[in-house]
Amino acid sequence: MPSAKTIVSTAASVAASAMVIRSIARELVPHELKLFVLMNIRGLFESFSSEITLIIDQFDGLASNQIYRAADIYLGNKISPSTKMFRVSMPEKENKMSISMAKNQEIVDHFDGVKLKWKQVTRQVESTQYVSYTGQSTKMQSEIRYFNLTFHKQHKDKVLNSYFPYILRKSKSAQEENKTLKLYSLNQDHARRFGLDSWHWITFNHPATFDTLAMEAELKKMIIEDLERFVKRKDYYRRVGKAWKRGYLLYGPPGTGKSSLIAAMSNYLNFDIYDLELSAVHSNSELRRVLLSTGNRSILVVEDIDCSLELEDRQAQPTTVNVLKPLRTMQNVRVTPADVGEQLLKNEDPEIALKGLLEFLNAKLIEGCESQAS
Incomplete structure (x- = not known):
């Protein structure tokens, strides 16, 4: 049996030989060949793996990735006490906190008997050269974020056809629960012309509810039932070929509760309000652009519509009115x-x-x- 001295001497000799071979390979073997060998070795091992990994980028080109946003919200509610790090934020003007996974953290989720491992990956990348208004040239640092979702390959169909739709539903529900109601007003003409958003907003904190609204009980009941029926029938509207929208005409002198009714409807439905003044819109194309920039599940309020429309001019063109x-x-x-x-x-x-x-x-x-x- 060899002595300990012989074993140590042999091991040192092998290590030295390995370092010499590594140095020679580094100098003589082209980088492309090394990369090719490594990729093939990795592919060989992955072919024997029973797991599959999906990459969910934060952006799809220039547009946001809906799946990433939904997963970020969904996983924020899945953080367990064993999680060591998570991210908490409250944007300006908001009144509710949001929780999400911190950088490069992992979470294990279970769905219908399937184990799913999520990892949030954040990488720093160097952006292009940036010249400030002072003339100084700097390089801005930015981030690339994505999720790695790993699971057994036999569950791919279930993940794509059931798990992802489930995440979308749960995130949508969480968004509605944590939503801060907003009151949007139209931006000035010059702001819209220079490409800024059509709307600016403030937090909507109106206290009116149907419980506090002074209204006949039967009329109040009819409005509430009508709102509930409308919200539940989005798919029905699509089936019959109708746009999913509902219109109300409120009229009466100031102080009769029109604004309070709108606020009560907003608080009841958890819908944002867009306050549109038609006199600030000067063309049909501009009106179309403004309306398209409103968010889903919102209330569009057009106040004093009888004062905003040039009825005499419109009567002179019956083809535009007599639809x-x-x-x-x-x-x-x-x-x-x-x-x-x-x-x-x-x-x-x-x-x-x-x-x-x-x-x-x-x-x-x-x-x-x-x-x-x-």
């Missing part, structure tokens, strides 16, 4: 296609919807008869 010609059942009875559609959308059951439409038309007929008699 829906009313159907006349008899003199003094006017029913528009919009009225018919409104009645049919009140219930998903065809028989109940048609019955409601007939009752509506009958009420209009009686109203017209009484108007003629007087």
